[in-house]
Amino acid sequence: MQAKRIDRRHWLRQSFTVGLRSSLLYSGISLSALGCKRDRQRQENGPVMLDNEPVLRFPDKVPMRVVNDRPPCLETPWRYYRDDFTPNEAFYVRWHLQSIPTRIDSANWRLKIGGHVQKSLELSLADLRQFEVVQLAAVNQCSGNSRSLFGPRVTGAQWGNGAMGNAMWAGVPLKTLLDKAGIRAGAIDVSFDGLDQGPLASVPDFVKSLPLDIARRPEVLVAYEMNGAPLPILNGFPVRLVVPGYYATYWIKSLSQIIVHEQTYTGYWMTKAYLIPATNNANENPDRLSKSMIPIHQMNVRSFFTMPEELQQVRKNQLVKLAGIAFDGGSGIAKVEISADRGKSWQQTELGKNHGNYSFRRWSALWQNSEEFTKLLENNKATWLVKATNNKGEEQPMESIWNRGGYMRNGVESWSVEVVG
Amino acid sequence: MQNHTPILPETAKENSDSYRYPHRMVIVYTLFLLMGASIIAWVSLQNRYNREDDESLDYFKEVSSKNLSGRDPHLDKNSETKTNLKEKSLGVVSLYYPWFEIPLPPGEHKQVFQNHCLVCHSPQLVFNQPPHLKSEVWKGVVHKMVANYGANISALEEEQIVTYLLALQLFRDYQAKNVP
Numbered sequence: 173m174q175a176k177r178i179d180r181r182h183w184l185r186q187s188f189t190v191g192l193r194s195s196l197l198y199s200g201i202s203l204s205a206l207g208c209k210r211d212r213q214r215q216e217n218g219p220v221m222l223d224n225e226p227v228l229r230f231p232d233k234v235p236m237r238v239v240n241d242r243p244p245c246l247e248t249p250w251r252y253y254r255d256d257f258t259p260n261e262a263f264y265v266r267w268h269l270q271s272i273p274t275r276i277d278s279a280n281w282r283l284k285i286g287g288h289v290q291k292s293l294e295l296s297l298a299d300l301r302q303f304e305v306v307q308l309a310a311v312n313q314c315s316g317n318s319r320s321l322f323g324p325r326v327t328g329a330q331w332g333n334g335a336m337g338n339a340m341w342a343g344v345p346l347k348t349l350l351d352k353a354g355i356r357a358g359a360i361d362v363s364f365d366g367l368d369q370g371p372l373a374s375v376p377d378f379v380k381s382l383p384l385d386i387a388r389r390p391e392v393l394v395a396y397e398m399n400g401a402p403l404p405i406l407n408g409f410p411v412r413l414v415v416p417g418y419y420a421t422y423w424i425k426s427l428s429q430i431i432v433h434e435q436t437y438t439g440y441w442m443t444k445a446y447l448i449p450a451t452n453n454a455n456e457n458p459d460r461l462s463k464s465m466i467p468i469h470q471m472n473v474r475s476f477f478t479m480p481e482e483l484q485q486v487r488k489n490q491l492v493k494l495a496g497i498a499f500d501g502g503s504g505i506a507k508v509e510i511s512a513d514r515g516k517s518w519q520q521t522e523l524g525k526n527h528g529n530y531s532f533r534r535w536s537a538l539w540q541n542s543e544e545f546t547k548l549l550e551n552n553k554a555t556w557l558v559k560a561t562n563n564k565g566e567e568q569p570m571e572s573i574w575n576r577g578g579y580m581r582n583g584v585e586s587w588s589v590e591v592v593g
Numbered sequence: 594m595q596n597h598t599p600i601l602p603e604t605a606k607e608n609s610d611s612y613r614y615p616h617r618m619v620i621v622y623t624l625f626l627l628m629g630a631s632i633i634a635w636v637s638l639q640n641r642y643n644r645e646d647d648e649s650l651d652y653f654k655e656v657s658s659k660n661l662s663g664r665d666p667h668l669d670k671n672s673e674t675k676t677n678l679k680e681k682s683l684g685v686v687s688l689y690y691p692w693f694e695i696p697l698p699p700g701e702h703k704q705v706f707q708n709h710c711l712v713c714h715s716p717q718l719v720f721n722q723p724p725h726l727k728s729e730v731w732k733g734v735v736h737k738m739v740a741n742y743g744a745n746i747s748a749l750e751e752e753q754i755v756t757y758l759l760a761l762q763l764f765r766d767y768q769a770k771n772v773p
Contacts, residue, residue: 226717231689241693242715270713274690278683297683325723327734371713374743405688444741 232404234262239329243267243368244406247334253478253497256525256532257309258337260399265406266314266335266420268378273367273426278410283349283394287363287431290354297410300396303344308391309531310416311338311499312423315446315468319578324458326578333476338499338532341414343395347388350432355384361433362387364413367426376440380422381433382415391416391530394427416530417502419468419579421446442467447577454580455573462575470501472580473568475508475535475560477587485590486554488541492589494521495536498560504529506565510537511557512545515570515584518559529563541591555588695720700760702753709746709754710738719758724766731758 226238228246236246246265252258278297286292314335319328329335350362363381370377386392393414396402403409408425415422421441448454449462453472456462475498486492498505504526509518524534535558545554561567572583695716697703710719735751735758738744746754 226693228691228693230691238693238717239721240715240718241691242717273688275685275687277685320723325726327722327726327730329718330721330723370742372743372745375713376742402683402686405686409686410683440741 230265230406232261233265233406236262236265237332237334239331243270243272245329245331246406247332248337250334250478252337253476253532254495256497256527256534257339257399260339260401260404260407263312263337263339263398263404263407264314264335266329267368267406267425269368269370269375271369271371273405273409276367276405276409276426281410281428283411283427283430285349285353285430285432288356288359288434289350289432290356293349293353295349297396300344300394300411303348305342306345306390306393307340307342308393308414308416309338309340309527310391310414311336311471311530311532312414312420313337313471313474313499315419315421315579316577318581321572321581322574322578324574326576328578335420338497338527339398340400340527341393341395342397342400343393343411343414345390346392346394346413346430347390349394349430350388353432355432358434359432360384361435361437363431363433363437363439364422364424364427365429365431366408366412366424367428378424378441379437379439380424381437381439381442382418382422384432386415386418417470417500419446419471421468446579448579449575453569453573453582454575456575458574458576468577468579471499472582473500473505473560473562473566474498474582475558475568476585477556477558479536480589482587483553483590485592486541488591488593490540492539493536494539494556494587495534496558497532498535498558499530499532500560500562500566502529503563503566505533505535506561506563508533508535508558508560510539511559512539512554513548514555515557535560549591552591553588554591555586557584557586559584693717698761698764700757700764702757705750705753706757706761709744709750713738713742713744719761720765724762724769726762728755728759731755731762 226241227235228238228241229235230244230246233246234249236249239245239247244265244267248258248262248264252262282294282296283300284292284294314329314331316328317331317335318333319326320330320332346362360383361381362384363379365377365379368378382392394411395414396411398404398407403412405426408423408427411427413422413424413427446468447465448468449456450464450466451462454468475496477494477496479493479495480486494510496508498508505523508521508523510521511518519537521535521537524536526533539556541554548554559568559570568582568584570584572581693715697707697716710716732751732755735746735754739746739751
């Protein structure tokens with residue numbers, strides 16, 4: 173560790189620019205535009221405005237869009253979806269309650285398993301590593317991913333499409349741990365608690381639960397590794413629950429306690445929050461809200477464009493490579509189709525490497541402008557649609573669903589480029 | 594009798610041994626001492642940064658050598674110490690929370706908003722909400738904080754907070770329109 177050299181001039185410049193920067197920050201003026209040289213420390217950690225939205229660099233993270241800074245909610249920049257696996261440094265972050273864990277001594281940390289079991293357990297990180305390791309690729313998607321695109325708009329964390337990521341998770345199957353503790357007859361529900369805590373005594377702790385049959389599925393993991401490295405503290409160091417195919421609200425970060433219940437767990441976060449209408453694809457009418465609500469569960473099928481860059485310029489007869497990702501709640505992607513004529517005809521795309529049914533599946537296709545398509549250009553823009561179908565035969569709806577919570581958006585996505593002579 | 598020393602011209606002063614001798618020795622001794630001190634300092638610093646067993650540097654070494662995953666081959670040499678090393682190699686993981694607080698625009702009941710809302714979340718969450726929300730929507734949001742999260746807000750204060758939230762929304766809409 174090299175000590176930072178500080179001289180008087182540097183100190184004066186720094187103290188001046190810190191004041192100047194904070195006063196200019198929210199007026200949307202970029203300091204680089206003023207020609208001020210930023211020092212390295214600040215450039216790495218200080219907030220920057222992009223398109224009038226704050227972008228902040230948290231420790232071990234690339235600069236990310238700040239949906240909220242306290243508790244942190246950070247969105248993955250779109251370019252990172254060009255890889256099948258989302259790097260840990262760019263993996264989105266979503267916490268509900270401050271305070272979040274900011275200091276974890278891995279030597280003293282223990283995972284407690286108790287409740288309706290034969291023998292309560294307290295496992296250290298080393299204990300968890302004694303069990304056979306299971307590796308699995310799975311998409312982690314926030315229930316409210318794409319909430320800011322709902323119409324009419326709904327309140328809540330205003331995510332774009334970047335509240336999702338795919339990672340190779342490694343850890344112990346939850347079933348192994350539950351079997352070690354020994355589930356007693358009559359148990360039906362399992363609840364999970366992390367190290368985060370509410371700021372007031374009255375704020376309900378963030379605890380989620382899964383029915384026992386789901387919790388005992390072999391793919392449900394207590395993961396201590398993500399893409400071959402320990403989880404970043406913002407993504408749930410030292411271990412987090414991985415529930416492949418389910419929305420990320422169940423993937424409790426910094427997992428600290430697992431309790432087996434005889435009755436259905438009825439905590440706030442299961443019965444009052446994260447509820448969807450009990451209708452087809454969680455759709456409801458803004459004017460006639462659904463009366464029957466159920467906890468959110470499995471993910472629906474989605475697909476996105478990642479290439480080319482949106483609104484990129486392409487030449488009239490250039491061969492354009494289109495690519496993107498598709499995923500669903502665990503049945504796997506059967507096909508991905510694109511349409512260049514707003515849904516009248518669909519063209520099959522080529523699917524990339526299969527990392528398992530819970531992972532992102534890459535799709536790609538080639539497209540060339542032709543006489544036929546020239547007629548369809550609007551303001552010289554070519555627009556494509558992408559639609560995925562899963563192995564259960566479910567496909568994305570042409571019109572996006574709506575519900576009051578802003579959950580489970582999965583409509584067909586469109587993407588445009590500019591065609592120039 | 595007073596013994597007058599003869600007054601010498603400047604050039605003679607410089608050339609005489611009595612003036613030149615101590616001056617030269619001061620320079621030589623100073624240089625000698627400085628060299629000695631810097632050699633001692635250099636050697637001791639080198640030792641400190643190269644020492645394998647300096648515990649105060651362990652954490653940085655481990656972080657910088659990226660053996661965080663606990664999968665380094667040298668960890669498997671001795672199975673008895675393996676567990677300890679794996680635990681130790683992960684060490685204390687801590688998060689430096691970056692500073693980021695949005696200066697709030699002036700408005701009626703700003704203080705009530707500051708007192709009750711920012712306890713739990715950053716103003717960024719409020720700044721980020723959709724534009725042009727109706728006052729009923731804001732009322733619902735504030736009431737949810739009371740009913741669901743137990744915020745200590747009276748009925749009067751709920752109304753005052755909604756007043757400020759609407760002012761904040763006007764400010765944001767203005768900013769979105771006018772700031773490039």
